[in-house]
Amino acid sequence: DVKVTQSSRYLVKRTGEKVFLECVQDMDHENMFWYRQDPGLGLRLIYFSYDVKMKEKGDIPEGYSVSREKKERFSLILESASTNQTSMYLCASSLGGQGVTEAFFGQGTRLTVV
């Protein structure tokens, strides 16, 4: 079974702090994604990566950056956390390649910025 593991289930951070959310997958997947989930808005893509050291902006990248130094690990960075970044953050991975799009999700990190 694919396992996508996010380092924290719950985080509370102060405004202005630099925040790191870590995600690891164990199935040698090419693609990794970071989404945020807010009530009524569904899942919105922040960034994704289709290879080591490669990244592309999603629909809402402002205020975020990412790092993918190893294939299995994809980190989301909030450079200076703000209260409007309070949300559920979901990491996902997929195999990659033509026609293979099923994404597998981690359990989520609920971040509160105070």
Place this chain on the structure above:
Amino acid sequence: GQQLNQSPQSMFIQEGEDVSMNCTSSSIFNTWLWYKQDPGEGPVLLIALYKAGELTSNGRLTAQFGITRKDSFLNISASIPSDVGIYFCAGQGTGTASKLTFGTGTRLQVTL
């Protein structure tokens, strides 16, 4: 980004009832996926659809890839309490590599 309209937003049903929900897109999709999210957990894949007109079942769940490639439907028959959760559709459009666009979700509540 692409827009996916998912309806209804929420449903309150009695145990044993059938459920229907759908997603529509402003553009053509190559793949439709349906996910379920239990409270406090990440979404879990239920059904994947790859061809227009395809009808696929997974136990009590049945999903269809619309013939126009712009919509998809999920039906749940004889609902049970553990069906409670949020159901998301997701689609992969043309020329978007492996990116998925998600619907806004349908929150399902089942009463005994």
